[in-house]
Amino acid sequence: MKFRAALFSLALLAGIGLAVPKAHAEDEKAKNLKVLQDTGKKLQKGMKEFTKGLGVKCNACHVKGKFDSDEIKAKLAGREFFKTTLGEKDAAKRDAALKELLKALKLEAAKDNSKVWAGVDMLEKK
Numbered sequence: 001m002k003f004r005a006a007l008f009s010l011a012l013l014a015g016i017g018l019a020v021p022k023a024h025a026e027d028e029k030a031k032n033l034k035v036l037q038d039t040g041k042k043l044q045k046g047m048k049e050f051t052k053g054l055g056v057k058c059n060a061c062h063v064k065g066k067f068d069s070d071e072i073k074a075k076l077a078g079r080e081f082f083k084t085t086l087g088e089k090d091a092a093k094r095d096a097a098l099k100e101l102l103k104a105l106k107l108e109a110a111k112d113n114s115k116v117w118a119g120v121d122m123l124e125k126k
């Protein structure tokens with residue numbers, strides 16, 4: 001039984017060891033924000049909801065593992081989009097900006113517009 005308990009603790013430790021790097025990545029400080037505020041988990045949540053709403057993956061705008069990089073053109077369109085839509089109440093202006101972003105992403109339409117705006121509304125301007 002003692003041996004089993006030891007094995008169990010080892011497995012637990014290994015599990016913790018694996019969990020730590022991931023948690024760290026989520027908590028990492030943003031390095032290249034020009035429009036948005038680094039609100040940590042809230043920034044992540046907003047990005048996720050916005051991305052789901054568009055019906056794309058993070059890599060539509062981000063180089064894998066290098067979220068700060070501006071290499072992908074669609075990210076620049078995304079930055080313009082955030083600049084014009086954050087805090088904007090005029091729905092016509094918001095929709096026009098979304099149309100531009102969809103064009104840059106080569107999409108006909110967003111998967112779920114209300115999710116796009118729910119995500120945007122979780123983000124904060126600098």
Ligand code: HEC
Nearest residue numbers: 030031032033034035036047048051058061067068078079
């Ligand atoms: C339509 C484009 C687009 C998509 C899709 C997108 N992002 Fe972003 N993301 C941006 C833009 C634009 C910025 C920079 C905003 C600024 O300059 O303030 C950014 C910044 C970030 C940052 C901060 C990086 C840094 O160090 O500066 C993180 C983290 C991030 N996004 C995570 C995600 C995750 C996770 C997903 C997928 C769930 C995702 N993004 C999907 C456009 C996008």
